Amino acid sequence: MNLLSNLISGLAIGSVYAVIALGYTMVYGISKMLNFAHGDVIMVGAYISFCATVYWNMPAWAGILVSMAFCTVLGIIIEGLAYKPLRGTGSLSVLITAIGVSYFLQNAALLIFGSAPKMFTSVFKGEAFELLNHQLVITRETVFTFSICIVIMLLMWFFTQKTKIGKAMRAVSEDNNAARLMGIDVNRTISLTFAIGSMLAAVAGVLLCSNYPVLMPTTGSMPGIRAFTAAVFGGIGSIPGAMVGGILLGIIEIFARAYISSELSDAIVFAVLIIVLLVKPTGLLGKKISEKV
Amino acid sequence: MRKNGKLVLSPYKKNEITAYLVVVLFFGIMASLKATGVLSRSLSGQLIPIAAYMIMAVSLNLVVGISGELSLGHAGFMSVGAFTGIITSLYLAQAGAPTVVRFVVATLAGGVAAGIVGFVIAIPVLRLRGDYLAIVTLAFGEIIRNILNVVYVGLDRNGLHFATTSDIALLEGGSMILKGPMGAITNEEISTLLEGFILVVVALFLAQNMLNSRTGRAIMAIRDNRIAAESIGLSVTKYKMIAFVVSAVLAGFAGVLFGLNFSSLAPVKFGFNQSILILVFIVLGGIGNIWGGVISAGVLTILPEALRQFSDYRMLVYAVVLIIVMLVTNNKSVGTFMSGLKGKLTSRKKEGGDDSEKN
């Protein structure tokens, strides 16, 4: 019973990691850039949703939509101002700029929303489900987070496999130059990917804060790093990989905490990651790197 | 020195001499200003951390710039050095050793400890490539920090006692010198500016010599084309390992210098953010450019302090400066202007591939 209940906790946090990891993985896949500001876009998304529901008295679904719209625009602005001018330069330059953007978002949030944490109202209202004679309690958040995570995965998978724009994205991520020769507007495709990634970040922000309802300017940074780890774990650049990586990471984290040592849970999570990468150097579902001579 | 005549200097040598000159000048001016009391406390208090960060910049440059592998966990080596140094220094203090001896032995111990950790970590790390390698270094950085959070060390007449909880029975007069998440809180500040300066010079000397040696050329050959380098019989693992371990040792030195400058030091200081900070130094200074990284370490350490007049907007301004500098230094039109300026300043074209950007 205990095992099952821990498994469910792991699924809940893992699903959130999966949605965040999806944003990382898509942006990485297409621009080969580690967007460390992604975690902070999540934080912004959560704040906007908070403002919409608490200050402007909107219903929860409207709050999510507003937040998604805001983050999409934010993503496009960040990409246009900070990342686009650096396209074609070293990937490290973009990495540092992303860190600059991350600092900026965190400190801007600190100035705008203040340092005091805010309690996020879960968007999934209602009682927890009790199963097996009250021995197993599953919160509504867990159920919805997991389902939304699956739905988003399927949508993204369908989008990248079946639509024209999605195929363009895959082409750009496969070979930038060849895609350009085929008439694909590479810059626009990359911007679009950022927009989608940021929109997903807004959803992730709402999911994260619905499950763990404390909202602070630093809310996004730790889950951001963990989700990045999850993306690599599953094979960065791969959409199903992000999902598998996220959920596994969540479960490992909770199990390590429950059965081994809560102090060392971080170390255990990262140790598992290292072992996986040693066995499969490009992550669980990652593509093999072909070496060019 | 060995190959060239006294008057003809290779570009490498010229770079090297400039680097030493910059460092000697910087520390010379700072030390004299400090002695005459002109320098504000705020600046003079930062000199030792600046020296430590300069060594970190040299150290990380060996891995990222010279060896071409992105490391996101370098603060981990720094922390191993720092805490080993602190334990050694306090242990020797109890034995009654003079300060200088304590510092020297602590530095060596910190360097060796970080080097050993670097070696152990390099075995799995170097099997990976690119961003996967980067994430594993990040993972190791976090693991080191996490483990340090549960290390408790006590010191009494019987010597050192290690444990993973605070329940250590110490003899009378003994004290806890490392308390898990709290870190070292009974540390003595024994780093001096002169020691910092010497360590920076040692780090630069080691790095420059390695660069200009057979080993350095092999490492750079592997960075530029691994397969070609392998085909001429260079052992990739061996050379990458050398770069990684030397870098870890230097980071250990920096850690000791840094750690022995504060009476309180917590493991949380050496998290992901610290690793990133050091990476920012070397990217802004020009990846692979040793002295660029050193200057940039100085500037970026002072910058947040210099921005204090912006009070609450300090970190926001810092972020904006960071982004703008990245954009400006990579901008084409500014580049044209700068190269024009450079043409006027230097009549002779320089060569040398020691500062080529990754990718």
Added chain:
Amino acid sequence: MKKSTFKKVVVMVLALCMAFAMAACGSKDEPKTEAKLVIGGIGPTTGGAAVYGLAVKQGAEIAVEEINAKGGLQIEYMFEDDTHDAEVAVNAYNKLMDKKMQLLMGTVTSSPCVAVSAKTYKDRVFELTPSASAPAVTEGKDNVFQMCFTDPNQGKTAADYISANMSGKKVGVIYNSSDAYSTGIVDGFKAEAAVVGLSVVAYEAFPSDDTANFDTQIKACMNAGADLVFLPIYYTPASLILSQSKALNYAPLFFGCDGLDGILALENFDLSLAEGVYLITPFNPWTTGKDFADKYQAKYGEMPNQFAADAYDCIYALYNAFQESGCTADMSAADICDKMVPYFTGSFKVTGLTGADMAWAKNGEVSKAPIVAVIKDSAYADL
């Protein structure tokens, strides 16, 4: 050299010049018209611990305004950010020393405070910290004093109170193993629980305040049959534990320390969750601290917490001791320190928001009675 590198170096050198120029400007002395008492403050106003630093900064500001409005000796108050980092805290301290600080109110958090108090001890600057509660802050330093309880003391008080008033309860403890405050209280609690014979069924640690998921810890307490959960942690993780416990239909008695203070001011927090929670707090914004709370609310638009109240008391304690010990504003920090230390540990007493007739021992600890309160109708009710 490649072009890009040259560019970077030029930019860097320019930046270096700018940085130095700015640093030089900042350290220039402003002309003093009349002698003012310069009190410096240090604490995190950015980063994850900003909420505590800002509370201290603002609480102290109110005291300074009150004192300056009364006339007489004026205070010049400066507060510097330390981002909850020892290195930055030392920088902030040096910056304040450049600005001719005479007394130090700070630093807010323990680990940076240890680093700074080593400096003040060497420089002979009188230091009173509102909230750095680790014993190491004052250990071996005659010039450093605390306004708050020390951590082990709080743990001891909690164990004593539980054994005296809630006997027979099975106690579970959830604490932050990477936090000095939390582990300090747990150490004190553990020792005293063994002495008074509390039945503690679970010690559950979590690794950092960043972790927002306490399912494992709550479930472990549940399974161990704990009907009282001791929370020696700050209010942010505590609020999560309260709401997650509710989600899991687990309703033991919760007992917290002064870190829990502030939980009722959490924006959008479901206040019903906190009903019936016990906490040790020196400060009650609904009774003794009402005036201060109103002023604070009017000025900053939020409820003050104990950090703000401790800082407010700190300024008054510093100011009173400064005047009563016969110091004047034209004295150097070291002279002031020499005069104030014996006076502070002697007959000096001060009454403030967080205690009446507070006095200080030579080891830096404050003597004030910890008060256990229970949350009732979204306010602290004294017991």
